[in-house]
Amino acid sequence: MVAMKSSFLARLAVIAAVAMVAALEFGRRSLLRPLDALLSAVQRIAAGDHAARSGVAGAGTPLGELARTFDDMAANMERQAGEQQRSATALHESEEVLRHVIESSSDRLFLIDVTPEGGFRFAGFNDAHERRLGLASADVYGQYIEESLPKELARIDSASYQRCLAAGHTISYDETLADPAGPSHFHTTLIPVADASHRIHRIVGVAHDVTDQRRTEEQYVRHQEHLEELVKERTKELSAVTTRLQEVFASTSDGILVVDLPGWVTALNPQGGALLGVVPADVIGRSFDALLLELKDSVHWTQGSQLFAAVENGRDLEGEFEVGSPKPKTVRWRARPTRHAGGGTVAATITLQDVTREREVERLKEDFVSTVSHELRTPLTAINGHLELVIDGDAGPINDLQHRFLDVARVNTTRLAALINDVLDVEQMGADKIELRHEPVDLADVITKVAETFRLEAEAKGLAFRMLAPAGLAVVGDRDRLIQVVSNLVSNAIKYTTTGEVGVAGEAAGSGVDIIVSDTGPGISAEDRGRLFDKFFRSDQRVVRKAGGTGLGLFIAKGIVDRHGGSIVVETAPGVGTKFRVHLPSGLGGSPDGEDTPR
C-alpha cells in the first residue's frame, strides 16, 4: 500500500496537484510496471519455466522487497526442481545397475512375500532362478509357491522359510536337490525383511551353486583316502623289506660294520661284533677311533685310520688284520663308500671276513709245495751228479754207447728238474709270490744264451736255427726269468716243428723291445689260440700230445711277461708256422704292490 505523507494544506494544494501528476507517473512506473512484471513471472513459473524471474529491482521499496522475495522463492523452487530431477535420474540409474546385477548373477536371487497369514508368495526372481524353476518371474508373480511349484519342492522351500521366520534373522544352510543329471548342491541364504510394524513381510533369498565345489571336495577327499591307503601299503612293504634286511644283516656270516663319515659307528652286526670281540650294542653310536683305540691290544688294525681318507674320495680300501690271542684270527676287511642318492659319500661300509682257515690252508699248501719240490730235488741232485761223474770220466773211461745212454739219463733228470721248477713257479704265481729282479738286461745277451742252449737240439732235428741279437737293446727286468721265457718258446718251437727252421730275434718296438720266436711248424688252430696261455692247457694236435709236457710252460711265460709289464701275442697260420711276439717295456711296468684298489 502506498502511503502518502501530507503536511501543509496550502502548499499541498499546488504540490498535491503537481504531486498527483507525478505520483500517477511514478505509480505507473514503480507500481504498475513492477506489478505486471511480477504477475507475468508468476504466470511463467506456473507454466513450468523455473527460470522465470520478476526482473524488478529496487531494494528498499515494498514492491521491490516483494519482487525480491518472489525471486528468491522462484530460485529455490528452481533449485529444488533440479535436485528432484537429479535424484530421480540417480535413482533410475541405480535401479538399472541393480537390475543388471540381479539378472546376470549366477546365484539364484529371489524375493518371497510373507503374507500376514504366514503364506509365501513369489515376489520376483532373477534369470538364474527362472532357469532352475522353469518358470518366468512375471508369470508367477504374486502366486503362492504351492500353486506353481511341485509339491515336494514347495514343501521343502516352505519349511526353509519357516525356519527363517522362526529364527528371526538371516540363516544359511546347505541343500542338495536331486536332478536328472545328478545331485546339485547349493548354499542358500535367507534374509528376513521386517516392515514398520516389525512383522517379517519379505524374505530375500540367495542360493549359491556349490555343486562343482562339492564335487571337487569329494574328489579330494577320495584322493586323500587313496593316498593314505597307498602310504599304508608302502609302509607295510617297506617294513617287510626292512625286517628282511635286518634279518640278513644279523645272520650273515660276514661281519658288517658301518661308520658314518663324521666317524660314528652306526651299525655292527653280531658276526662283526664276534670278530672284533665286542658287543654291538656297546659300540653303536660311539666313535670309531675310540673303538680302535680301545681294541688296540687285541686288534691290530693299522690301516683303520686311513680308512676314511680313502672312502671319502670314493675309493675302496682293503686289507687284513689279526685279532685275539693266544691263537689270533686273521680277518680280511674291505671298506667301501656308501653313497647318497645324490652321489656324495655318507658312510663307510666295512665287511669283515674270518679268513683264518683260508690263510692256514694256503700256508699249508705253500709249505707242501715247497717241501715236495725240495724233497724231489734232493734225489734228482744225487742222480744228476752221479751221472755227471760217470759221463765226465771221473769213474773211469766209458765207451761211446755208454756215453750216449748215460747222456739220455742225464737229459731226463734235467727235464725233471725243469718240471719241478715249473710247478713251484705256478704255485708261487698263484700266491702272487713271484719275485722279479729289477736290473738292466741286455737283449742280445738273453737271445744269445738261449740260442746257445738250443741250437744243437734244433740242428739235431734237421732244423735250421736263426738268431738275430741286435746290440744296444736293453730293458729293466729279471735276466734269468726272461731267459726262462724265451727258452720256453724256443723249446716249444723245436718240439713241434719237423722241418724248416726256428728263429729267435730281437728288435726295438716303441719305447721297449720285442723278442720274436718263430717256427715253420704246423701252426696253432683257431680254437687253441684262445686257450694257449691257460694253466695246464695242452693242444690236442698230435705232434703236441706226442711231445708231452705239463701245459705249464706258456702259462708261466705269460705270468713272467705280465709281471714285467709286457705282453705276448701269437701270429699263426695252420700249415705255415707260428710266431710268438714278446713285448717288454723299457722299464718295469705292472701294478704296484699295495692294498689300495682305486675304483
Added chain:
Amino acid sequence: MAKILLAEDEPHIGDMVAFKLTNSGHEVIRAASGDVALDLAGSDRPDLIVLDVMMPVLDGFEVLAALKRDTSLQAIPVIMLTAKGQERDVLNGLAEGAVDYIVKPFSLKELVARIDGALR
C-alpha cells in the same frame, strides 16, 4: 789243492761232491750236521766251506751266522747249496756273507768252477 769242509746231510749228494772234489785235487772234510760243521771249521781251519742249507741241529744259515761272528773263522769263503731257489733265499745268503749260492740240482763241474773261483 785246498782243504774244503763239506757240510751236507744227504749221504749220496755228499758222496758225489766229495768224490768230484777229491778228483779235482782237493782235500775234503765231511760233516753231516750243522753243529759238527761248526766244530770242524774251528778245529780244522778249512780254506773253503761248502754249506748245505737244509741240515739238522743247525741249518746252513745258522752256521753261516756263527762263522761270521767268529773272528778267526770270518774270512773263510762259504758257498751255500740248497734246494730252495728263491731270490729271497739267495739274497739272504749273499747278504749274510756267503760268496756264492748254488741251487740243486747243480752241475758238479759248475760247482768245481765256482769253488776254484772263490779260492783265487
